[in-house]
Amino acid sequence: MAYELKSARYLAADILRRAVAPGDTVVDATMGNGHDTLFLCRLVGEQGRVYAFDVQEKAVENTRKRLAEAGMLDRAVLFCQGHEYMAAQVKEPVAAVVFNLGWLPGGDHSVTTRWETTRQAVEGALALLRPGGMLVICAYPGHAEGDRERRALADMLSSLPPQQFNVLWHRFLNAGPGAPECFAVQRQ
Numbered sequence: 644m645a646y647e648l649k650s651a652r653y654l655a656a657d658i659l660r661r662a663v664a665p666g667d668t669v670v671d672a673t674m675g676n677g678h679d680t681l682f683l684c685r686l687v688g689e690q691g692r693v694y695a696f697d698v699q700e701k702a703v704e705n706t707r708k709r710l711a712e713a714g715m716l717d718r719a720v721l722f723c724q725g726h727e728y729m730a731a732q733v734k735e736p737v738a739a740v741v742f743n744l745g746w747l748p749g750g751d752h753s754v755t756t757r758w759e760t761t762r763q764a765v766e767g768a769l770a771l772l773r774p775g776g777m778l779v780i781c782a783y784p785g786h787a788e789g790d791r792e793r794r795a796l797a798d799m800l801s802s803l804p805p806q807q808f809n810v811l812w813h814r815f816l817n818a819g820p821g822a823p824e825c826f827a828v829q830r831q
């Protein structure tokens with residue numbers, strides 16, 4: 644097959660690869676085990692900066708270890724703090740903000756992202772995007788809070804003014820109601 648339709652995570656990575664350039668400043672709003680933070684560190688290069696947030700100390704530890712092993716710790720600023728504080732911590736326009744919603748893989752499922760704080764963080768992220776900047780969100784409607792978050796997110800993003808933002812919602816219509824979805828928002 645010359646081209647294959649792939650998962651929400653795949654699309655998110657593909658968009659970020661095109662949207663982020665060496666020297667950029669970006670945000671990972673949900674650090675988790677640090678896979679996305681490391682991916683972003685590679686994209687921004689030696690002169691770039693990645694701000695990353697998670698509420699769990701374990702996530703910050705895992706990410707710090709992963710970045711140190713890759714020799715990229717100096718490209719990142721890690722906050723053991725909720726992403727709802729993003730706008731208070733990041734003071735410069737950014738090329739991209741990434742959310743991978745839900746819980747820490749292999750961790751406590753009760754510590755999951757929740758719409759009340761996700762909403763505040765998404766508002767902060769939209770305000771931080773530079774012109775052409777990209778917000779990418781992977782959502783997991785296969786569990787109750789994830790479904791609530793996905794629906795509310797779709798409502799919120801649908802109401803963004805088209806003169807300022809382009810909004811894409813990627814989902815596989817025949818993969819069942821729990822299949823991961825990807826939202827991408829670009830500031831004009």
Ligand SMILES: C[S@@+](CC[C@H](N)C(=O)[O-])C[C@H]1O[C@@H](n2cnc3c(N)ncnc32)[C@H](O)[C@@H]1O
Pocket residue numbers: 672673674675676677678679680696697698699702724725726727743744745746747748754755756757760761
């Ligand atoms: C699906 S995981 C992220 C996976 C991660 N991007 C990776 O590459 O490994 C979601 C993460 O969101 C974190 N989280 C939950 N509430 C949060 C909040 N208010 N602010 C920031 N992170 C939060 C969880 O602790 C969990 O680690």
